[in-house]
Amino acid sequence: xxxxLTLTRPDDWHLHxxxxxxxxxxxxxxxxxxxRAIVMPNLTPPVxxxxxxxAYRQRIMAAAPAExxxxxxxxxxxxxxxxxxxxxEAAASGIVYGAKLYPAGATTNSDSGVRDPAAIYxxxxxxxxxxxxxxxxxxxxxxxxxxxxxxxxxxxRYLNDIREKFPALRIVLEHVTTRDGIEFVQAxxxxxxxxxxxxxxxxxxxxxxxxxxxxxxxxxxxxxRREHQLAIQQAVLSGDSRFFLGxxxxxxxxxxxxxxxxxxxxxxxxxxxxxxxxxxxxxNALDKLEAFASFFGPDFYRLPRNSDSVTLIRESWIIPAxxxxxxxxxxxxxxxxxxxxxxxx
Ligand code: DOR
Ligand code: ZN
Numbered sequence: 300x301x302x303x304l305t306l307t308r309p310d311d312w313h314l315h316x317x318x319x320x321x322x323x324x325x326x327x328x329x330x331x332x333x334x335r336a337i338v339m340p341n342l343t344p345p346v347x348x349x350x351x352x353x354a355y356r357q358r359i360m361a362a363a364p365a366e367x368x369x370x371x372x373x374x375x376x377x378x379x380x381x382x383x384x385x386x387x388e389a390a391a392s393g394i395v396y397g398a399k400l401y402p403a404g405a406t407t408n409s410d411s412g413v414r415d416p417a418a419i420y421x422x423x424x425x426x427x428x429x430x431x432x433x434x435x436x437x438x439x440x441x442x443x444x445x446x447x448x449x450x451x452x453x454x455x456r457y458l459n460d461i462r463e464k465f466p467a468l469r470i471v472l473e474h475v476t477t478r479d480g481i482e483f484v485q486a487x488x489x490x491x492x493x494x495x496x497x498x499x500x501x502x503x504x505x506x507x508x509x510x511x512x513x514x515x516x517x518x519x520x521x522x523x524r525r526e527h528q529l530a531i532q533q534a535v536l537s538g539d540s541r542f543f544l545g546x547x548x549x550x551x552x553x554x555x556x557x558x559x560x561x562x563x564x565x566x567x568x569x570x571x572x573x574x575x576x577x578x579x580x581x582x583n584a585l586d587k588l589e590a591f592a593s594f595f596g597p598d599f600y601r602l603p604r605n606s607d608s609v610t611l612i613r614e615s616w617i618i619p620a621x622x623x624x625x626x627x628x629x630x631x632x633x634x635x636x637x638x639x640x641x642x643x644x
Contacts, residue, residue: 313545494545
C-alpha cells in the first residue's frame, strides 16, 4: 500500500473566500493546497463588474502568502441589470473567467440575482460570443417546488433550452447534486461540465437528518437521496473529464450555522484534498484523483495545467473542532473526523 501520493498541484474550480478580515483565514487555507481557484462573487454588494472583480482580486492577493504563487480566477455576478457590455468588459479584463447565475433568492447573498433565467438570453449570447463560461447555481426558487426537486426542475425548465440555443457556450453546472444533473452533463458534449463538492460525493441526506439535524452538513443545493450520491460517485469514478473538483467551501461563523435558522455552506477548505483523496481511496481509485483534481478543470477552462506538485501522506489526523477565520470562529466541515490522508508539509 503506497504511503505517499504526489500529484500535479490541483485547483479549486468553485470556492467562496468572503471578504475583509476573513480573507486572512480563507485565502491561506486554500492557497496551502490549490494554485488557483474560481472565486464566487456573492459578496454584499456582489461582484457585478470587471472593475469590482479587479478590486476584490487585489484584496485576495493581499491576503495570499507570498510564497504560494496563488492565482484567484475571478467571476462576475449576473443581475437583471447586467448588460452585454458588462460581459464584454469582463471578458476583455484578463482576470475574469466566468459569469455566475444565481436565481434570485436561491442561496446566500443571491438577492440581487436573476429573477427569470429565461429573460436573459441576451446575456447568454454575449457570454457565448466572448467565450466566457456560464457558471450555474442550477436551482429554481419558487416556494411551491420541493427543495429536493429544485435542481431537476431548473434543468427541465431552463437548462435544456439554454444548452440548445447556445451550442458554443461553455456551461458549468456547479456543485451537481442529482442523477438528473449528472445525466444532463453526460448527454452533452465537452462544453458542458459540472463541479463536484466533497460533501455531495461523500454524503447524502441521511447525513443531514438522521439522528438529529447536522447543521454543518447543510448546504445548497441540499444533500439528496443516496441514489443521487451514487450517480455522482459513479460519474467521478468513471474518469469522465466533464466532472472536476470544486469544493464550494463556504465559511459561515459557528453561531450562524448552529442557529434556529442556520446558514447554508460547508467550510471544507481546511481538509479538502485529504477528504477527496479519502473518497478515491475508499473506492480503490486513487489513480483517478489527479485528473479530477488537477487536469480536467484547467482543460475545460483552457488554462495550462499546473507545473508543480503536492504530496499527500497516508497518516491519520483529526480535523480540528474549530478554526479562526479572521477573528471569527468557524467549524470546518467534518470537524473531529479522523482522515487517513494528510497534506505533507
Ligand atoms: O451552501 C451554499 N453556500 N451554497 C451556495 O450556493 C452558497 C454558499 C455560500 O455562499 O454560503
Ligand atoms: Zn458556491
